[in-house]
Amino acid sequence: MNSLRIWFKKVGRAKYISHLDLMRSMTKAIKRSGLKVWYTEGFNPHAYIVFPLPLSLGIESESECVDIRVEDGVTPWEVKEKLFDQMPEGLDLISVDEPFCNAKEIKYGRYVVTLDFEKETDAKIFAELSEKLVEEKSLVCEKKGKKGHKKVMKEVPLGEHIFNFSTEVKENTLIISVDLSAGNPVNIAPNLLIGAIEKESRVLPLYKKFEKKCLLTENFEIFR
Amino acid sequence: MxxxxxxxxxxxxxxxxxxxxxxxxxxxxxxxxxxIRYAFCFPDTYEIGMSHLGMKILYSLVNERKDSWCERVFAPWTDMEEEMRKNNIPLYALESGDPIKDFDLIGFTMQYELSYTNVLNMLDLAGIPIYAKERKSLTPIIVAGGSCVCNAEPIADFVDITLPGEGEEVTNELIDLLKEHKKKGSTKEEFLKAAAQLEGVYVPAFYDVSYNEDGTIKEIKSTNGAPEKVKKRVVKNLDTMFAPKEFIVxxxxxxxxRTVVEIFRGCIRGCRFCQAGFLYRPIREKSPEVVNExxxxxxxxxxxxxxSLCSLSTSDYTGLEDLLDRLFDWTLDKKINISLPSLRADNFSSSIAEKLAKIRKSGLTFAAEAGTQRLRDVINKNVTEEEILSSSRKAFQRGWTGVKLYFMIGLPTETDEDVQAIAELSQNVVNEYYKNPDKPKGRGVNVNISVASFVPKPFTPFQWEAQDDMETIERKQKLLEDSVKTKKINIGWNDSRMSMLEGVFARGDRRLSQVIYNAYKLGCKFDSWDDQFDFDKWMTAFEQAGLDPKFYANRKRSFDEIFPWDHMDYGIPKKFFEKENQKAHEGVTTPNCREKCNGCSANKLCGGECHELS
Incomplete structure (x- = not known):
């Protein structure tokens, strides 16, 4: 039995597949591929698949990964070949490797956020405001959390979780690049950051696009 | 995109x-x-529509054609509708994202009377005029199919065409015809006239309905050369019939x-309340080889x-054991589970039960339908209490700790004793569990009883009967609730108000189009959803139209009354139903079709023999 890490994109309308639905989709894709994967041995046997880090709904990604276990002798190349045509639209298979890092090593996510405004001045106003708020480390976001068994909204200060923040305005579009804390114990999705800035802003973007570029480890090295 | x-x-x-x-x-x-661009619309949510086999069949069938593209459309939930209206986004098809108002054919599948307002709302969301007469151009043509169109009169003002019967063949013929008329540049009327000549096509606008003073129908007259009687379409051979090779995931x-494959159409049973059992006659089986492939x-x-093997009564499939053997050959290895819905309590045989023991346990459901033998005889549900109890016993011995039982209340000739007997029968099932010496220690039994309110439907022996009014149903529900003495029995109900509306539209005439329109205008939608259903608005809609729902639901008809659906021919003459109705009131049962041919004539639809009633 070997662990393999499958890398794939999640782009276009596939960004609206929730984490649970993605798990079921991957299970079916693996089933269709006919690959010899390892089944759990419980009452209800199912293919073993684990996502090192779930992606929030509505965020596109250039590099998502999922770990599976295959029977001895199944090579990464074989997995790639058999799985390639079984991936739904927008979930494009990139590569299959043996896992290099442990999921626990995930510390940050690298994102690009593209915001369209009505006019260029709005984009600039929003860019300046966000630079200032990030600098001040005063941003707070609301995040769904749990208190015992109850679901509650928690306020999370963002100051300590924003890194390498930069903005670029091109006509009426603002492009923000940023690294945010990811994994355990705190996972900040980019829409939370933008939402926190929007609360302070008098101009709001018309369209928002969130893209995850990659995951990073402790020293801002790429998680593989 | x-x-x-x-x-x-x-x-x-x-x-x-x-x-x-x-x-x-x-x-x-x-x-x-x-x-041809075809928008296949399901007038309910995505989750419900994507479970529907008919849609999967027709989607694959149309897309097999190079000249046509079939796409799916579902009713957007209220939050999505709000966003769409706010942002001027018209109803679009899921595959292309294109607005459906530019499509050639827009097909609705009508499975349930309470989805009619959703059809209107979807047309409006699409930017398409709701009334057929307001749509002047050739396309889009609005088509409706599904079991409800055996009486399409309540939606007659809105749809251009309905397809009574099975859609596999007539859909292709209709597409061919529309393609031809598009090329010729025909008018809508020219196309509809030609379409009305196809077997299994009904054009409501070509029929004039006149009424007597008491509100009953005086006459239904065909115009524009449309046939006097519209015959439903039937596919003769299920082995060669189109069936999908893949499903959307x-x-x-x-x-x-899950994977769903039909094993047969029709039913041998002839339960007198069951519309599907008569609508889909004659019985036609698919061979185990074909089902397996x-x-x-x-x-x-x-x-x-x-x-999941799909039919009206799985255990009546003559090839069941053969099929299970074939399926087990490859499914066990692949960890694929098989479920058999619609098993009958009387022939849950031990050899099938043994085969089923190989696969994962799912729920077991027995349809008893009525509490007493007398009433089960009236409705021709030929299953005895002993059969239900012994099936339950076998199930408990094999490790099940719960069963589900289906019942109806409001059946013709029902008395309070019949209602109370539902509780007694359920209690006897509970007792069976405790009689089992090998029952799991420390585990109780769960008997879930689902008690639907009976709704008389067209093309059944009970089509003349009065439906119990809401007060009577609610009284009987209360009576049953009080008769159940243990927490091991859980009861599930239908909303009596929804059942009443279902009854109105099932046997309604085309004057009800106005009521549906009024209700839609008042904001009714997703009427089968408890959290959306607004009964008061429906009552207002009836009042505005000057129509009384009781006239449709709670009135007993005489045998000589002309029904709104009398110009539909589903292959079984009214006379057969009349005879069955009389037998019901005498408490006389009718044997199943394999024991004895009862002369319903349905076999003639496939060119077969028939011992018709004289």
Whole structure:
């Protein structure tokens, strides 16, 4: 039995597949591929698949990964070949490797956020405001959390979780690049950051696009 | 591909996966290379519509044609509708994201009377005039199919065409015809006249209905050369009939997410309340080889780990054991589970039960339908209490700790004793569990009883009967509730108000189009959803139209009354139903079709022999 890490994109309308639905989709894709994967041995046997880090709904990604276990002798190349045509639209298979890092090593996510405004001045106003708020480390976001068994909204200060923040305005579009804390114990999705800035802003973007570029480890090295 | 506008609003709605499309096996074509664009609409949510086998069949069937592209459309939930209206986004098809108002054919499948307002709302969302007469151009043509169109009169003002019967063949003929008339540049009327000549096509606008003073129908007259009687379509051979080789694999979980293959159409039983049992006659089986191949293909192409065999009564399939053997040959290895819905309590044989023991346990359901033998004889549900108890006993011995029982209240000739007997029968099932010496220690039994309110339907022996009014149903519900003495029995009801409306529209005439329109205008939609259903608005809609729902639901008809659906021919003469109705009132049962031919004539639909009544 070997662990393999499958890398794939999640782009276009596939960004609206929730984490649970993605798990079921991957299970079916693996089933269709006919690959010899390892089944759990419980009452209800199912293919073993684990996502090192779930992606929030509505965020596109250039590099998502999922770990599976295959029977001895199944090579990464074989997995790639058999799985390639079984991936739904927008979930494009990139590569299959043996896992290099442990999921626990995930510390940050690298994102690009593209915001369209009505006019260029709005984009600039929003860019300046966000630079200032990030600098001040005063941003707070609301995040769904749990208190015992109850679901509650928690306020999370963002100051300590924003890194390498930069903005670029091109006509009426603002492009923000940023690294945010990811994994355990705190996972900040980019829409939370933008939402926190929007609360302070008098101009709001018309369209928002969130893209995850990659995951990073402790020293801002790429998680593989 | 979805437009930026659509993608943008999806971030504000619940379950955006309902509205994205792009699922594995969904079909993308070049719209410039097809002649006919077909929007297949299901007037309920994505999760319900994607569970519907008919849609899967017709989707694959139309997309097999190079000249046509079939796409799916579901009713957007209220949050999505709000966003769409706010942002001027018209109803679009999931595959292309294109507005459906530009399509050639828009087909609705009508499974349930309470989805009529959703049809109107979807047309409006699409920017299409709701009344057929207001749609002047050739396309889009609005078509409706499904079991409800055996009496399409309540929606007669809105649809251009309905397709009574089975759609596999007539859909292709209709597409061919529309393609031809598009090329010729025909008017809508020219096309409809030609369409009305196809077997299994009904054009409501070509029939004039006149009424007596008491509100009953005086006469139904065909015009424009349309046939006097519209015959339903029947596919003769199920082995050679089109069946999908693959299903779309939804991202979000539909109600039923599995491989489904039909094993036969029709039913040998002749339960007198059951519309499906008569609408889909005659009985036609698919051979085990063909079913097995179709199951295999769909599993391979979807990755599904469950197969459900579909029919009105699984255990009446003559090839069941053969089929199970074939399926087990490959499914066990692949960890694929098989479920057999609609098993009858009287022939849950031990050899089948043994085979079923190999697969994962799912719920067991027995349809007893009525509490006493007298009433079961009236409705011709030929199953005895002992059969139900022994089936339960066998199930408990094999490790089940719960069963589900189906009952109805409000059946013709029902007395309070019949209602109370439901509780007694359920209690006897509970007792069976405790009689089993090998019952699991420390575990109780769960008997869930689902008690539906009986709704008389067209093309059944009970089509003349009065439906119990809401007060009577509620009194009987209370009576049953009080008769159940243990917490081991859980009761589930139907909303008596929904059943009443279902009854009105099932046997209604075309004057009810006005009521549906009024209700839609008042904001009624998703009427089968408890949290959306607004009964008061419906009552207002009836009042505005000057119609009384009781006239349709709670009135007993005489045998010589002309029904709103009398110009539909489903292959069984009214006379057969009349005889069955009389036998019901005498408490006399009718044997199943394999024991003895009862002369319903349905076999003639396939060119077969028939011992018709004299």
């Amino acid at each position: 979805l437009s930026k506008e659509i993608e943008n609003i999806l971030q504000y709605v619940q379950k955006p996966g309902r509205y994205t499309g792009g699922e594995f096996n969904s079909v993308i074509k070049d719209k410039n290379k097809v002649d 939804p991202f979000i979980e539909p109600v039923h997410d 179709q199951c295999k293909s769909i599993c391979e192409k979807t990755g599904y780990e469950e197969i």
